[in-house]
Amino acid sequence: MDSPADTTPLAALLAQVPQPEPGRRKGALHGSTVAKLRNLIVTGALAPGAKLNERELCLQLGVSRTPVREAIKTLTQDGLLRALPNKSSVVAELDVGEIEALIDVVSTIEGLAGELAAARATEEAVAEIGMLHYRMMLHHTRDELPGYFEANKAFHRRIIELAGNPVLLWIWELLALRVDRARYSSNLWPKRWKMAIQEHEQILAALTAGDAALASQRLREHVRNGLSGLVAALKDKAAKPDSA
Amino acid sequence: MDSPADTTPLAALLAQVPQPEPGRRKGALHGSTVAKLRNLIVTGALAPGAKLNERELCLQLGVSRTPVREAIKTLTQDGLLRALPNKSSVVAELDVGEIEALIDVVSTIEGLAGELAAARATEEAVAEIGMLHYRMMLHHTRDELPGYFEANKAFHRRIIELAGNPVLLWIWELLALRVDRARYSSNLWPKRWKMAIQEHEQILAALTAGDAALASQRLREHVRNGLSGLVAALKDKAAKPDSA
DNA sequence: CGAAAAATTCTTGCATACAAGAATTCAGAG
DNA sequence: CTCTGAATTCTTGTATGCAAGAATTTTTCG
Numbered sequence: 001m002d003s004p005a006d007t008t009p010l011a012a013l014l015a016q017v018p019q020p021e022p023g024r025r026k027g028a029l030h031g032s033t034v035a036k037l038r039n040l041i042v043t044g045a046l047a048p049g050a051k052l053n054e055r056e057l058c059l060q061l062g063v064s065r066t067p068v069r070e071a072i073k074t075l076t077q078d079g080l081l082r083a084l085p086n087k088s089s090v091v092a093e094l095d096v097g098e099i100e101a102l103i104d105v106v107s108t109i110e111g112l113a114g115e116l117a118a119a120r121a122t123e124e125a126v127a128e129i130g131m132l133h134y135r136m137m138l139h140h141t142r143d144e145l146p147g148y149f150e151a152n153k154a155f156h157r158r159i160i161e162l163a164g165n166p167v168l169l170w171i172w173e174l175l176a177l178r179v180d181r182a183r184y185s186s187n188l189w190p191k192r193w194k195m196a197i198q199e200h201e202q203i204l205a206a207l208t209a210g211d212a213a214l215a216s217q218r219l220r221e222h223v224r225n226g227l228s229g230l231v232a233a234l235k236d237k238a239a240k241p242d243s244a
Numbered sequence: 245m246d247s248p249a250d251t252t253p254l255a256a257l258l259a260q261v262p263q264p265e266p267g268r269r270k271g272a273l274h275g276s277t278v279a280k281l282r283n284l285i286v287t288g289a290l291a292p293g294a295k296l297n298e299r300e301l302c303l304q305l306g307v308s309r310t311p312v313r314e315a316i317k318t319l320t321q322d323g324l325l326r327a328l329p330n331k332s333s334v335v336a337e338l339d340v341g342e343i344e345a346l347i348d349v350v351s352t353i354e355g356l357a358g359e360l361a362a363a364r365a366t367e368e369a370v371a372e373i374g375m376l377h378y379r380m381m382l383h384h385t386r387d388e389l390p391g392y393f394e395a396n397k398a399f400h401r402r403i404i405e406l407a408g409n410p411v412l413l414w415i416w417e418l419l420a421l422r423v424d425r426a427r428y429s430s431n432l433w434p435k436r437w438k439m440a441i442q443e444h445e446q447i448l449a450a451l452t453a454g455d456a457a458l459a460s461q462r463l464r465e466h467v468r469n470g471l472s473g474l475v476a477a478l479k480d481k482a483a484k485p486d487s488a
Numbered sequence: 489c490g491a492a493a494a495a496t497t498c499t500t501g502c503a504t505a506c507a508a509g510a511a512t513t514c515a516g517a518g
Numbered sequence: 519c520t521c522t523g524a525a526t527t528c529t530t531g532t533a534t535g536c537a538a539g540a541a542t543t544t545t546t547c548g
Contacts, residue, residue: 027501055528066501067501077322089530101410102411104409105353108356168349270507308533309533310533330500492545492548493547495542501538501539507531507532508531517520517523
């Protein structure tokens with residue numbers, strides 16, 4: 001059976017079939033497919049409004065329709081795709097109105113996180129968040145957008161985690177997907193870097209002091225400032241669409 | 245081809261096959277399967293910890309594995325199921341700690357909704373919410389739990405809708421699933437009916453007055469009271485498990 | 489009789505086949 | 519040449535097949 005020189009034509013054909021990539025184990029396709037597709041959408045590689053052809057995605061991602069369809073369903077639930085009955089799903093438009101709606105919700109959620117986090121802030125936890133803050137500053141001085149972006153997100157995530165509320169974290173992750181998408185689509189970022197860093201310092205100080213009300217307020221306003229800037233940038237872009 | 249007396253054995257066999265229920269159109273199975281399964285979980289018909297056998301569910305729901313698997317994935321994302329790799333998914337435990345976590349998040353979300361709703365409260369909208377309030381009172385006087393339950397949820401939902409923020413509504417619906425589940429599992433309800441009705445009246449008054457801060461505060465506290473009662477009831481139940 | 493191991497059965501993960509509906513193409517009439 | 523409509527093709531929705539891994543039973547040895 002394991003003879004390398006099997007001579008039947010059928011065996012020859014079968015030999016070059018899938019070869020399930022030795023290292024791949026069962027049960028990993030759903031997750032990885034979701035991750036890949038989500039990245040394409042969040043980063044804008046798949047533009048808003050783009051139609052998703054399942055067969056095409058199968059080829060592109062190298063899997064069968066089953067995991068692709070599962071991924072589409074998942075991302076539809078996350079609000080990144082819109083499903084039309086018997087028609088191709090499309091990448092959700094990123095409506096400025098919806099981002100404005102996000103402002104209220106995300107700022108409120110992060111405000112709550114700040115309040116809870118301040119009450120639980122140990123020295124160690126604050127130090128860890130502080131580290132993320134400095135990492136972000138480092139990327140700032142180097143003008144490294146992706147690194148800055150990632151450190152910024154890690155800074156916020158760490159605060160949510162510090163709040164110690166799993167439901168809060170769950171909701172935040174859902175919201176963060178949409179926020180990220182909006183961020184990617186408007187690269188106004190350099191303009192807000194400095195102010196964001198200052199605000200982060202203020203937040204860090206409030207957490208260090210264990211001042212729940214202050215941490216809450218500062219996070220709320222920080223998020224509101226950031227997203228408002230995003231909305232303004234997107235409106236600007238919409239007004240003069242060719243200045244990218 | 246349409247001869248009613250086709251004589252081949254194969255045709256005879258095919259004749260008694262599925263008969264896809266004349267009224268059923270393509271594309272409806274996913275949604276209906278999710279709804280059915282979700283109901284089984286939320287109402288507790290499928291107990292926390294129960295293992296889901298896909299084949300069994302297929303028979304029970306009368307569909308193939310595909311929609312069942314999709315439904316399982318959807319509900320897993322909603323947090324009603326937990327997926328274990330290569331093993332049966334199980335109905336998520338309803339952990340008291342998680343419900344405590346829900347308190348902070350749901351009360352904050354509804355507080356935000358109250359704030360936004362008060363700012364947009366027209367006479368018509370307030371009248372509509374008032375109607376739901378009276379419907380709830382009616383069910384209260386008649387001791388009709390399911391109706392009370394439904395009217396209560398409609399009351400809250402209408403306020404969220406009045407807030408006019410689609411992201412807020414989306415998040416609220418996700419959270420409401422877990423809240424409902426907790427409610428079904430603890431039937432302490434009659435005890436809190438009266439107070440809930442009084443609180444609703446206060447909320448309605450704040451909305452009528454267009455007082456955003458007050459509406460926000462009252463909704464926040466109303467939700468907190470309700471869920472805290474739930475947690476207490478569940479802890480009680482856990483302490484003396486046989487008193488159902 | 490008890491315990492470990494081997495074999496069988498069961499269950500999920502992924503792929504694929506088939507059917508219903510949508511999109512597109514092509515033909516023909518005006 | 520354009521518009522309409524029928525026929526073809528394409529795409530999604532659902533069912534089913536097959537294999538990898540888990541659970542269970544049976545068997546064998548101490």
